[in-house]
Amino acid sequence: MTYMNAASTFAIKLLEPITSAVAQSLFQETLIPLSSLISLPLIIYGSLLFTGSPLGGIEISLGTLLAFMSNIILAARNIAILTEHKRNSGSRLRNWQGGFLYVVSALFALDIAERTGVVPKFTALLVLLLVGSGLFHVMYSYISTHIILKTMTVLNHSILNICKRLLVVILLYAVGRRRASCRNWLGLVMCSVGLVVHVLNKFTKRDDKMEQVSNKRKGLVNTIKYYMIALLLFGSITIAPISYVNRPVIVFNYTLHNPTYLEMKAYDKYSPLLQSSHEIIKEAQRIHYDLFTELLKPYKNVMLFDIALHENKGDSAITMGEMMLLQRLNKTLIYYCDFDRCRDLQDALSIVKDYSPQNLAIVLQGGGNLVGWTANDILREKLLNAFRGFQFFLFPQGIFMFGGENHLKYCENLYRRETNLTMILRDRNTMRLARKHFAGQPKLIMAPDMAFQIGPVRRFIKPFYDILWIRRRDLEKIDDQIPSLPADLQIRIEDWLSWPTTQSNIDMENFYLMAYNGLTFLQRGRVVITDRLHGHILSTLLDIPHVILNNKWNKVSNYHNTWTKGLRNTRVANNGSHAIELARQLLIEYSDVLPDKVPFMTVNDLINSDHPFW
Known part of the structure; x- marks a missing residue:
């Protein structure tokens, strides 16, 4: 998924039964039943329609090849495990009692260390989540490879995986923000018909040699249940101090038909x-x-x-x-x-x-x-x-x-x-x-x-001033007076409209030069005050601590409240005096990371006719 979007990956994973059927036929020298030839297209195409993951938009790329390769590797793994089961029916988890006691003891010791301040806050919670996640995946892998694959073929296992993915999508339709169209429901019906055709054939060819889960394995499952209960009890103690935190709503679905x-x-x-x-x-x-x-x-x-x-x-x-x-x-x-x-x-x-x-x-x-x-x-x-x-x-x-x-x-x-x-x-x-x-x-x-x-831009010049104040001079400016400026800070007040860019005769080159000139303009201050929205945005790209002031139509605050409200190195000021006060606080707070000014900026101040601010 590093190389392609999630929807395309999901669509390719739905083709897993075809890969498994071909692999099973080649390596186990078995013919693909007629019922499977009929049911597989119905199941797969119906699943694609229901989940809204068409294959038509997928281009040949490294991500596509890797996704198909994962299907092949999974089929090969399952065939190898199934073959091993036929040779050796015994399998068990070794020395789990010692591991159980060690993990529980370590978690309680970590909780005590956190309460006494030896380790940072939330360390126990993070370790608990890691252990719980690891335990879940161990259980899932054990059930998948040592129980399910003993009772069904590789092809049936891949179809079961499709059912699992369909269940996730059904839950999204039921309780999430996704909505199913008539086309989606038609796909579910088609997939269901394919599953019925596939399952009915299995009833006529039921394998009498299916192995039952032993009493010993049942005891192991019960022990794992107790293990989970212990983790939940410990987790309820650990999670309690942060129960007031609201969970962020994160939605990654951008399908236009929704x-x-x-x-x-x-x-x-x-x-x-x-x-x-x-x-x-x-x-x-x-x-x-x-x-x-x-x-x-x-x-x-x-x-x-x-x-x-x-x-x-x-x-x-x-x-x-x-x-x-x-x-x-x-x-x-x-x-x-x-x-x-x-x-x-x-x-x-x-x-x-x-x-x-x-x-x-x-x-x-x-x-x-x-x-x-x-x-x-x-x-x-x-x-x-x-x-x-x-x-x-x-x-x-x-x-x-x-x-x-x-x-x-x-x-x-x-x-x-x-x-x-x-x-x-x-x-x-x-x-x-x-x-x-x-x-x-x-x-x-x-x-x-x-x-x-x-994207992020590193500072590429040293600042000249403590504070660079970009102040509008056009029709969107606010009608307030510049406050008296503190004598101990070098402050430059200027609008970047008056900061000309050296240009060429090629338009494409010129707007890049102007954009980079804006980045240069802002770097002249250790911190920035701005009533321009893109003074705020470009300062964010440069990671320069800055103070924002509104313009006449609240353009800056409207954007800030929508997208960047949590930015820790940004402050919102009510007026110019307040902005200078907040900028001074930023200079103190970020003194360890802010670059030093170029030296000798105050030499000849009395000789130069230009004032350092306007």
């Missing part, structure tokens, strides 16, 4: 609980990968419109993340344009003639310009009309209400009627506004900002 997929509650619960920047980045990338794998699965080629080629470094970082994701998804980018170039669609319309809606998707730049920046909505309308019949996907966007009532009505009429549009919103508040104003034909989904696709 109606609950479009509900934000299904997949935004885990990220706010994460505390480190690496965990938050990894979770955002996982959501992106799973989501866009499903959304863009039918399309090999994409066109990307309205990329960022301007000095707002956050928008350039979004474009950089989008490009990196498309590369990871193995998509072919056949055309892209920035806002100015996109207004002339002649080149794009000429290229699109060689493609069809079945192999080309139209992707629109993410960011925070939905409704608030009227020109971008007007461009999106132009694109929607120019490429009718193609599927449109809007990378994660934020809504801020600045365009006025008339433009809001314009956006409502534009977006809510588009059947071929999937709108991805980047925070809960934006999702709420989208449901209010755009509910209708488009799909509405929530996902993190695309800049997280850049």
Whole structure:
């Protein structure tokens, strides 16, 4: 599963009976019964339909080969064990009494050590979970190899494994967030018919030589029961101190045919609980990968419109993340344009003639310009009309209400009627506004900002200031005064719009340069204060402790509360004075890990005409 997604692995594992039947026929020199030739296709195809794990989307890869190899290895293992059983019917667990006493004694000793402070808190719980997991797997393996394989063939064992997997899916349908369609239930019926055909044949050929479990083995099973009871009693004592902790809701299912997929509650619960920047980045990338794998699965080629080629470094970082994701998804980018170039669609319309809606998707730049920046909505309308019949996907966007009532009505009429549009919103508040104003034909989904696709970035320059304060100077700025600054701290206050990037004559190179220039800009401070959302996001990528201030439409706090609320090296300030106070606390708290400033920054302060802050 390191090399492919879980659904594809599950689908390949459902083919296990075919591998087992062929292996059994080859190595045990037995013919595959006619009933099996009839029942196996029904069982396997029905299982694939019921679990929603089609084989059509699986590509030949290292993960695919490894998954099929695991089926072959399992069949070979079972045949070897079955052959050994025929030679030697005796098998037992040796010296289990001594092991039982040793484990229980060690657990109680560990619990005492934890209570006296000799070992860290929760050590006993972790060891208990490891022991319990190990015991479960030993019992499972013993029952599977020494009891079940003595009473059935390798083929029957593999079919039993399918039943076990179907039971898991049934439980997900019954108590989880998954919902079964008519197609899923049809698959279950088909699988059931196959099982009936397979089982009825076994009643006519019942093997009279099936061995019964001995009394000694029954006694061993009872002893293991007592062992489990002892572990549970010990566990109830160990787990009690942390019983107040709420379990996080973690949902990894991103299948579009599932109606609950479009509900934000299904997949935004885990990220706010994460505390480190690496965990938050990894979770955002996982959501992106799973989501866009499903959304863009039918399309090999994409066109990307309205990329960022301007000095707002956050928008350039979004474009950089989008490009990196498309590369990871193995998509072919056949055309892209920035806002100015996109207004002339002649080149794009000429290229699109060689493609069809079945192999080309139209992707629109993410960011925070939905409704608030009227020109971008007007461009999106132009694109929607120019490429009718193609599927449109809007990378994660934020809504801020600045365009006025008339433009809001314009956006409502534009977006809510588009059947071929999937709108991805980047925070809960934006999702709420989208449901209010755009509910209708488009799909509405929530996902993190695309800049997280850049991944973790190590600091590559030493800081120049104690605090770098990135402060907006555009229409989204907050109207507050800069507070008096403490004399013992070097503070630079600046907006990255005024931090120019050296550019080339190649657009693709330029937005990468702008994004990296934004990363350079932030590293000038040991800690950062920001009222820009991407000051927060890029500081997270750099793992720089930072303080966030809201802008006029709460863009930063809305995103923070949705995805990054648990980030331990981030603070939320009410105003500028509070932000400086919190930044000072971060300097003290992270003094051991923050890099030192470059030396001699204060030399010639009185001679230089430029003040270190504006």
